[in-house]
Each structure stands twice: as structure tokens, then as C-alpha cells.
Amino acid sequence: MTYSLSPESYRTLRPERPPRPARRGWDLVITVVLLVLLPLAALACSYAGFFLAFASDACGSVTCDYGVMNFGLWFAVLAPWVVLLLTVVVAIIRLVRHRIAFWVPLTGIVLMAVTWFVAAAIVGAGVSAS
Numbered sequence: 001m002t003y004s005l006s007p008e009s010y011r012t013l014r015p016e017r018p019p020r021p022a023r024r025g026w027d028l029v030i031t032v033v034l035l036v037l038l039p040l041a042a043l044a045c046s047y048a049g050f051f052l053a054f055a056s057d058a059c060g061s062v063t064c065d066y067g068v069m070n071f072g073l074w075f076a077v078l079a080p081w082v083v084l085l086l087t088v089v090v091a092i093i094r095l096v097r098h099r100i101a102f103w104v105p106l107t108g109i110v111l112m113a114v115t116w117f118v119a120a121a122i123v124g125a126g127v128s129a130s
Helices: 007-013 025-060 066-096 103-127
Strands: none
Touching: 025 066, 025 103, 066 103
């Protein structure tokens, strides 16, 4: 005696994949343009980080912790490039998976600016150290 399953029953044993969402052309274009502009934003933030070295001008009259100031300066210079790398990776992954990705480079630009303010706070903490 042989039991066989009909072709329709095989379909119920193996669930079908849901269809991928359609690629949005506008999202792809905006994301690529922003990813091309993102290194310029990283360069500008990194360049602005070098100006934090002028905070050491106040060290003639107050005691400064040069180690903390040095850490803050290099954090301001290098952090935008780390944010750039992470932003590009996340944006590409979202594009490959057909997800909306234009907001990722915008968030990266905001994070680059935030890292400069964090680095300025670190440098400021080194200047007022006693």
C-alpha cells in the first residue's frame, strides 16, 4: 500500500517566502547622493576637531590635564571617520535588504556633529582640571 501526497499538500509543508518589497528609486538616489557627500561632512568635522587644540592657550593661567585634552582632540579628529564607516555599512545593508535607507546618512551627519561637541566637552574638562 502506497500513500502519496498531492502536490497541493507539499505547498503547505514548506511555507513560502513573503515577497520582497519593491525597490524605491527615490530612496536609492537620495541615499547614494548623501553617501557621496558624507565623506565631506566627516572631513569638515575632523578639520573642526583640530581647532580644539587652541583650548590649550588657556593653560598658561590655569592647570590643565594634557592627557585628557589630547584624548578629546584625537576623539574629535577620528570619531567622524568611524561614524562614516558605520554609516556606510548600515546604509548598504539596508539598501540590499530593500529597506528605506535615506535617513541613515542623515543620522550619520548628526552623529558626527554630536561627536565634536562631546570632544569639546572632554577638552574643556581637561582645561579646567586642577
